[in-house]
Amino acid sequence: MNFLACTSKFLESYRGHDCALSTIGYGLAMYSGLKAKKNDQYSKNFAKLSSQISNARVILRLLDDPSMLAYTLNYGLGKHEKNIVVRSLNIINNLASHVYYLCEHAAWLADNSILKADSRLYWLISLVAWLISLIASIICNSNV
Numbered sequence: 001m002n003f004l005a006c007t008s009k010f011l012e013s014y015r016g017h018d019c020a021l022s023t024i025g026y027g028l029a030m031y032s033g034l035k036a037k038k039n040d041q042y043s044k045n046f047a048k049l050s051s052q053i054s055n056a057r058v059i060l061r062l063l064d065d066p067s068m069l070a071y072t073l074n075y076g077l078g079k080h081e082k083n084i085v086v087r088s089l090n091i092i093n094n095l096a097s098h099v100y101y102l103c104e105h106a107a108w109l110a111d112n113s114i115l116k117a118d119s120r121l122y123w124l125i126s127l128v129a130w131l132i133s134l135i136a137s138i139i140c141n142s143n144v
Contacts, residue, residue, distance in 0.1 A: 018057065025053035058108050065101060089140040096133035100126050
């Protein structure tokens, strides 16, 4: 397959375009930090673009709730898992992911003046939930 066909196939999937957006967004954020001393306006423009890409990813995640809920309901309490540690970590991961999604949605709604609330607490809770989910996933996938 040629480069264009491979790139197109990659970007047609949700995971593909999310991976591309996150890589570009984080790359722009890093580049804006590196350019901060040399050209302040250039740095601010890259930081703004990085922020817009991050916001696009937040908006796209608004559509993840049905699939996340379906996955969690299908997994249930993980009775099919033979290892109690893996089962527990997957349940923690699923719960933390739901908290992450809900708080991120609330923070986004507050940031956009749809929900009358201070978004900082929601962003903090979503960050902590994301970290818990990430740690549980890393431990689970490290062949516990």
